[in-house]
Amino acid sequence: MALLSLSEVNTFIDQYHILEGVDLAVGEGEIVALLGRNGAGKTTTLKTILGLTPAASGTIEFRGQSLTNRRPYEIAAGGIGYVPEHRAIFRDLTVEENLRIAEREKGDYAKRKDMILSLFPDLARLIELPGTKLSGGQQQMLAVGRALVPDNDLLLIDEPSEGLAPILIQQMMEAIKELSSDTTVLLVEQNFIVASRLASTYVIIEEGKSVHAGAMADLVDDDETIMRFLGAA
Amino acid sequence: MTTTTRPTVSRRISNALKQNRGRAAIIAALAFIFLSGLFTMDTGDWVITVLRGLAVGAITFLVASGLSLIFGLMDVLNLAHGELFMLGAYVGWTVYVRPDTFMDMALPVALALAVAFCAPFLAPIAGRLSLSVGASRVVGVVLGVIGFLGAVWAFRRFPLSIWDLEQFDKTPTSDSIALQQGVQTVPEPAAWTGSAVVAIVVLILGVLAIVAGFAVVRYRTRVPEPTNARNLIPIAAAVGAVVVLLAFGDPMTDWLYSISTTYRFFLALVVALAGGFALGALIEIALIRPLYDRPIYQLMMTLGLGFIVIELVREVWGRPEFSMPKPALFAGTGDGCPGEGLGGLFSGCSTVKFLDTRVRMYNEVFIITVGVIVLVIITLLIKRTRIGMIIRAGVQDREMVEALGVNVRRVFTMVFALGVGLAAFGGVIAGPALGLSPEMGSRVLLLALIAMAVGGLTSFPGAAAGAVLVGLLQQFVIKAGSTGIPLPWSDQPFQPSPSLVPVSVILLMIVVLLVVPEGLYGREE
Numbered sequence: 128m129a130l131l132s133l134s135e136v137n138t139f140i141d142q143y144h145i146l147e148g149v150d151l152a153v154g155e156g157e158i159v160a161l162l163g164r165n166g167a168g169k170t171t172t173l174k175t176i177l178g179l180t181p182a183a184s185g186t187i188e189f190r191g192q193s194l195t196n197r198r199p200y201e202i203a204a205g206g207i208g209y210v211p212e213h214r215a216i217f218r219d220l221t222v223e224e225n226l227r228i229a230e231r232e233k234g235d236y237a238k239r240k241d242m243i244l245s246l247f248p249d250l251a252r253l254i255e256l257p258g259t260k261l262s263g264g265q266q267q268m269l270a271v272g273r274a275l276v277p278d279n280d281l282l283l284i285d286e287p288s289e290g291l292a293p294i295l296i297q298q299m300m301e302a303i304k305e306l307s308s309d310t311t312v313l314l315v316e317q318n319f320i321v322a323s324r325l326a327s328t329y330v331i332i333e334e335g336k337s338v339h340a341g342a343m344a345d346l347v348d349d350d351e352t353i354m355r356f357l358g359a360a
Numbered sequence: 361m362t363t364t365t366r367p368t369v370s371r372r373i374s375n376a377l378k379q380n381r382g383r384a385a386i387i388a389a390l391a392f393i394f395l396s397g398l399f400t401m402d403t404g405d406w407v408i409t410v411l412r413g414l415a416v417g418a419i420t421f422l423v424a425s426g427l428s429l430i431f432g433l434m435d436v437l438n439l440a441h442g443e444l445f446m447l448g449a450y451v452g453w454t455v456y457v458r459p460d461t462f463m464d465m466a467l468p469v470a471l472a473l474a475v476a477f478c479a480p481f482l483a484p485i486a487g488r489l490s491l492s493v494g495a496s497r498v499v500g501v502v503l504g505v506i507g508f509l510g511a512v513w514a515f516r517r518f519p520l521s522i523w524d525l526e527q528f529d530k531t532p533t534s535d536s537i538a539l540q541q542g543v544q545t546v547p548e549p550a551a552w553t554g555s556a557v558v559a560i561v562v563l564i565l566g567v568l569a570i571v572a573g574f575a576v577v578r579y580r581t582r583v584p585e586p587t588n589a590r591n592l593i594p595i596a597a598a599v600g601a602v603v604v605l606l607a608f609g610d611p612m613t614d615w616l617y618s619i620s621t622t623y624r625f626f627l628a629l630v631v632a633l634a635g636g637f638a639l640g641a642l643i644e645i646a647l648i649r650p651l652y653d654r655p656i657y658q659l660m661m662t663l664g665l666g667f668i669v670i671e672l673v674r675e676v677w678g679r680p681e682f683s684m685p686k687p688a689l690f691a692g693t694g695d696g697c698p699g700e701g702l703g704g705l706f707s708g709c710s711t712v713k714f715l716d717t718r719v720r721m722y723n724e725v726f727i728i729t730v731g732v733i734v735l736v737i738i739t740l741l742i743k744r745t746r747i748g749m750i751i752r753a754g755v756q757d758r759e760m761v762e763a764l765g766v767n768v769r770r771v772f773t774m775v776f777a778l779g780v781g782l783a784a785f786g787g788v789i790a791g792p793a794l795g796l797s798p799e800m801g802s803r804v805l806l807l808a809l810i811a812m813a814v815g816g817l818t819s820f821p822g823a824a825a826g827a828v829l830v831g832l833l834q835q836f837v838i839k840a841g842s843t844g845i846p847l848p849w850s851d852q853p854f855q856p857s858p859s860l861v862p863v864s865v866i867l868l869m870i871v872v873l874l875v876v877p878e879g880l881y882g883r884e885e
Contacts, residue, residue: 177763179759179762179763198762198767198769199759199762199763200762200763200764200765200766200767200768203762203763203764203765204765209760209763209764211760211763215757215760217752217753217756217757217760218756219752219753219755219756220749220752220753224749227746227749228746228749228750228753228761228764228766229764229765231765273764277764277765
C-alpha cells in the first residue's frame, strides 16, 4: 500500500482553481519526482498535502489515514517534513535554533544532530550564526537539515537545487540520496537531470492535473513526453 | 588552515555608524536634548525629570510590549489594549481597597470558568449535529443570548457586597480615602438574594448554553482539536476554587482585611496579571480568531471592545475618578523621613532625598524597578525559551512554523493572553501613581502606539526603547513648561505650553519615521 496517496484533489487559492484533479501515490522508501512547468501546481500540491492550502475536494491519505480537514501542525506532527522553496529558514534564529525549533519531542535534536551535521558538514561550523549570515546554499542545507530533526516518514522537498552552484547541487543530491535510505521523499524539481538521477518514479502535473506517471527509467528515454510536458530535453 | 581576519573594534564601530546613520543621528539629538537640560535647570530638577520620564516609559512599556509582541506575531493591532490596561487598574483597585467585593465576585466567576472549561468536550458533540450553516448560526445565537441573559440574572442573585454610587460614604472614592487614612472598616457581608441553589443552577446552565452556542457555530464542519485528559486540569482547578470559596469565603475576606496593604497590593498585581491573562486568552479564542482572514474587521472589533470596556467600567465603578492609596511599604512618614541617599531606599519612607531632589519611592523608584524586571523577564522568555524561539520564528514566517508541527494558534492565544496580562498588571502599577479614570487607557495607548512606531512596530527591544524615549521626552517638555528653555536670540525663555506635550511626542514619531522609516530597531523589508 502506498505511504501517501492523493486522488482527485482540487484546491482553490482565493477564487483561483489551482489544482484540478491531482492523483499520485508515493510508496514507502521511494523518491518520487513531481515534474511540470512553472505554475503547473507542483508547489501547491505539496502545500495541499500539508494542509497549508487546504483541498476543497478529493482525498489525501497518509498511512491509510485521511488528512483532509486537519490542521497543518497535526499533519506535520503525523510524520511529514517540509522543505519549502526559497529556503524558508528563520533569519532571527541561529542555525542551532533553526534545527531545535523543529523538535517534535524533547531530545530529537540531540539524537539526530550528528547525522545532520555529517550530511551537511558546513553547518557544523556555522552553528552559532544567525540565519541572516548564511549563503543561499547554506540556507538550503539548513532547510533540509531542519526537516530531518524530527522522526519523519515522508519529506516534501521543493526545488532543492534552485539557484545553487553546480558543486552545491552535487552535494545536495548526494545528501538527498543518503537521507532517502530510510525516508520516503516527494521531490519537486525543475532541473530534470537532478530529478532523473534521484527519483525512481515520476508524476507530471500540467495545468493543475496529473497527466502522466511512471518509472523514471522509462521517462529518461521518452524524449517526446519530456518535450511535451517539460519543454526541454 | 585559514583564519578569518577580525575587523578592529574602531573599524566595526565606524561601520555600524555608517549603516545606521539615521539612528545614530536621532539618538545623538535626543541625548543632546536630555543632557542640555543639565545646563538649563538645577541638577535636582534634571534628576527628577529623568526619573519621571523613565517611570512614564516603564508604564508605557508594559502596554507597548504586549502590543508589539501581538502585532509582530499575529498582525493584530489590539486597539483595546489601553482599555484592558484601565480595566486591570480597576480590578486591582477592587482587590486592594475592597477585598470583600473581590471575594464575593470570585465565586460566580470561578463557577462560570469551571463550566466554560468544559468547552473542549462540547465541541465534538457540536460537530456531530451536522446542521446547515443558517441553522447552526440561529441555534448558536439563540443559545448564546438565552445563556447570557440567564447568567446575568443569576449573577445578581449572588451575595455581592458592592458600593452605592449614589451615597458618598459608600462610594469607591470614600473607600480609597478611608484606606489612606487608616480608618477603613470591614463592610457588612451581603446575603443571597433569593434561593442560592436556583442562582447557582441558572448560572451553570447559562454559561453552558453560551459555550454550546459557540461550539455549534464554530465546529459545524471543522474537526475539533483532539480532547485529552489535560483538558480536565483547568476544570478541576476551577471546581476546587468554587468549593474553597463556598467553604472559607468569609474567613478569607476577614484575613484579607487584616493583612498589610503591601501584601494586598501584591495580591492585586497577581490577580490583575492572572485575570488579564485569562481574559486575553478568552478574547483571542472567541473574538480575534474568527477574524484572522479579515484584518479590518479585527481592527474594528478591538476598537469596539475598547468602548465596551469603558462603558462597563463606568457602569460598575461609577463616573468619578478616584485614587488608589500607595501600599504601606512606600508610604512611610514620620521619624527619620524622608530617607537620605541610597540607604534611604530601604528606609521605608515615601520619599528619599537623592542628588538635591526628593524622589518618591513608589512613583519613581518602584515603577522603574518593575519596568526593568519585566523587561528582563520578557527578554529571557524570548531569547531562552522554546516558546520564545517559536515567537521569533513566527514573527517572520508563521506558515513555516506551523508546517514544522507547532500548534501556532495555541502560541497566538498565549502571546495575546500574555500581552493583556502585562497591560492589566501595568494598570495596577500605574494606579497609585496616576489615579484611576476610564480615560487613562486611551492616553497610555497613544503613548504606547507611538513608542511602538518609534521602535519599529514588531521589535520587542524597539518597544522598550521607544517607550523610554517617549517617556523622557514627555517629562522634559513638561518640565520645560515651568523652567523655560533659554533662547540665544530672545530675553524671554521659551516655555512650552501643556498642549505642546502630546505634540512633542508625536513630533518625535514623525521625525524618526522620516529619517528611519522602519523605526529604530526595525528591519527594512
